[in-house]
Amino acid sequence: xxxxxxxxxxxxxxxxxxxxxxxxxxxxxxxxxxxxxxxxxxxxxxxxxxxxxxxxxxxxxxxxxxxxxxxxxxxxxxxxxxxxxxxxxxxxxxxxxxxxxxxxxxxxxxxxxxxxxxxxxxxxxxxxxxxxxxxxxxxxxxxxxxxxxxxxxxxxxxxxxxxxxxxxxxxxxxxxxxxxx
Amino acid sequence: xxxxxxxxxxxxxxxxxxxxxxxxxxxxxxxxxxxxxxxxxxxxxxxxxxxxxxxxxxxxxxxxxxxx
Numbered sequence: 431x432x433x434x435x436x437x438x439x440x441x442x443x444x445x446x447x448x449x450x451x452x453x454x455x456x457x458x459x460x461x462x463x464x465x466x467x468x469x470x471x472x473x474x475x476x477x478x479x480x481x482x483x484x485x486x487x488x489x490x491x492x493x494x495x496x497x498x499x500x501x502x503x504x505x506x507x508x509x510x511x512x513x514x515x516x517x518x519x520x521x522x523x524x525x526x527x528x529x530x531x532x533x534x535x536x537x538x539x540x541x542x543x544x545x546x547x548x549x550x551x552x553x554x555x556x557x558x559x560x561x562x563x564x565x566x567x568x569x570x571x572x573x574x575x576x577x578x579x580x581x582x583x584x585x586x587x588x589x590x591x592x593x594x595x596x597x598x599x600x601x602x603x604x605x606x607x608x609x610x611x
Numbered sequence: 612x613x614x615x616x617x618x619x620x621x622x623x624x625x626x627x628x629x630x631x632x633x634x635x636x637x638x639x640x641x642x643x644x645x646x647x648x649x650x651x652x653x654x655x656x657x658x659x660x661x662x663x664x665x666x667x668x669x670x671x672x673x674x675x676x677x678x679x
Binding site: 446447449450451452516519 | 651
């Protein structure tokens with residue numbers, strides 16, 4: 431149970447206790463996302479097979495890109511819904527501590543996003559030729575450093591900014607109908 | 612509407628204290644007090660134990676007596 435709570439909390443970015451209210455809310459969101467991704471996975475595999483039989487296996491690389499794009503969009507939508515329903519916040523009264531938590535969460539999200547981007551993009555493409563993968567070029571230190579800078583600047587920063595609370599959603603600032611006592 | 616807030620104030624504890632005692636988030640306590648979330652039976656019992664009262668006192672609605 432502890433592993434489950436840790437997994438759910440870290441996946442959805444939930445702060446504080448994972449109680450029944452948050453579990454129910456996250457469960458609903460997760461169910462919809464699972465159904466959508468399952469249907470998409472089935473359809474994309476089917477269409478990928480048909481296209482590969484007709485146009486060759488090179489099409490499959492584009493399919494992988496599309497799958498990753500759809501997965502990324504689905505994850506962003508899920509996290510956005512979690513934030514909009516205030517399931518991720520602990521509503522602590524210490525504003526300084528909650529801002530620090532939000533910054534750490536944004537930084538962690540940015541690092542994870544940039545690392546995932548760094549792993550995925552070099553594997554699915556090459557420098558100018560999609561049909562042939564050249565491991566020597568992709569996994570060279572120069573290539574890794576270039577992608578690391580690009581992913582940190584673009585993907586990581588964007589993800590971090592997205593996860594950092596905006597005015598009106600700042601943790602530690604209860605809404606008008608959210609009475610403390 | 613339940614009487615959780617009323618009995619919580621009688622007990623002299625904050626939402627955060629009640630949440631910590633029961634093992635839920637403070638936000639959830641607020642939602643329960645405002646009637647925006649129906650807690651499970653086990654959670655209701657936990658809240659009753661913490662506030663030193665029973666289920667009927669906290670959660671029974673007076674309007675239902677008239678209907679019966």
